[in-house]
Every structure is written in structure tokens, then in C-alpha cells.
Amino acid sequence: MTFQNTEKLFTLAIAREIEANDFYDKAAKTSANASVRAIFAELAGDELSHMELLERLRADPTLPMKMHKPAVDYKVAEEVELPALSIDMKPADAVALAMKTEQRAMAFYTDMAAQCADAELKRIFLNLADMEAGHKCRLEAVFVDIGFPETF
Numbered sequence: 001m002t003f004q005n006t007e008k009l010f011t012l013a014i015a016r017e018i019e020a021n022d023f024y025d026k027a028a029k030t031s032a033n034a035s036v037r038a039i040f041a042e043l044a045g046d047e048l049s050h051m052e053l054l055e056r057l058r059a060d061p062t063l064p065m066k067m068h069k070p071a072v073d074y075k076v077a078e079e080v081e082l083p084a085l086s087i088d089m090k091p092a093d094a095v096a097l098a099m100k101t102e103q104r105a106m107a108f109y110t111d112m113a114a115q116c117a118d119a120e121l122k123r124i125f126l127n128l129a130d131m132e133a134g135h136k137c138r139l140e141a142v143f144v145d146i147g148f149p150e151t152f
Contacts (some may be wrong), residue, residue: 006061006118006121007058009112009115009116009121009125010054010057010058011058012112013054013108013109013112013125013128014051014054014055014058016105016108017047017048017050017051017054018047018051020043020047020050020101020105021044021047021048021051023101024040024041024043024044024047024098025040025041025044027040027085027094027097028040028041028044030087031087031088031089031094032087032088033088033089033090033091033094035091035094036089036090036091036094039091039094039095039098039142040094040098043098043135046135050128050131053065053128054128057124061120061121061124062120065123065124065127072137073133073136073137074137074140076099076140076143076144077096077099077100077102077103077136077139077140078103080096080099080100080143081096082096082097082100083096083097085097091146092143092146095139095142095143095146096143098139099136099139099140099143102132102133102135102136102139103136105132105135106129106132106133106136107129108132109125109126109128109129109132110125110126110129112125112128113125113126113129
């Protein structure tokens, strides 16, 4: 892969992380629900960390990455409708929106990896896809807890 193409991939990925950070930050600041604000604020921080990681990897793609694949993907996000962002979102809708966003990010990085001929760059994007999958799975667990509360 040429430097020009590598630079283009990193620039695109970094722009996506900045966009996600801006989205979550705005959602955190505008939500009326404290739980929703906390969820989105945490996700905004995660996306900022992703952007910083990508900046470091763009400068040195040989940097080690320690990623953990999620144990199981129950594909809850795939079965949930994408709710619209609103000031008075319920926590379950906020989590559904976030897990759909993470699902899209996971697919984005998987697609980026598929475009890479360079094995090292492919590994980087697959690791980033795994990181997004981890967020998706974490959000799915929260969604199941609050979106489908058990009643006895």
C-alpha cells in the first residue's frame, strides 16, 4: 500500500472518530436525562481516545496494539431500530442509538481492513473493528438490562 493511500485511510478513520466524538459530546450536553448524559459522555471520551490512537498509528503503524475480542456478539444492535436523537431520550433509546453507532463503526473498520493490501495496516483496522465490537457488546449488555427489564 502506498503512503498516499495509507494516509487517506487514516485521515478518513480519524475524521470518523472526530465525528463520533462530536456527536456523543453534543448528545451528552443536550440530554435532559442524567443517565443518558453519562452514557454519551463516556462514549465521547472513548471516541476521542480512538482518534488519538489513530493519530499515533498514522505516525508509526508499527506501534503495538492490545485489543481484546468480545467473547460473544449477541447481535442485539442488528435487531433494534435506530432511534432519533432527541433532548428527552429515554436511557434505553440512548443506548440503542449508541450501539447502532458502534455497529456502524465496527463495519466501517472491517471495510477499511478489506481495502488494505498491506498486512500490518489490515491488522490495525481489524483491531479497531474489534475495539468497536467491544463497545457494541458492552452497550448491548446495558441495553438488555434497561431495555428489557425483568419483572416478577
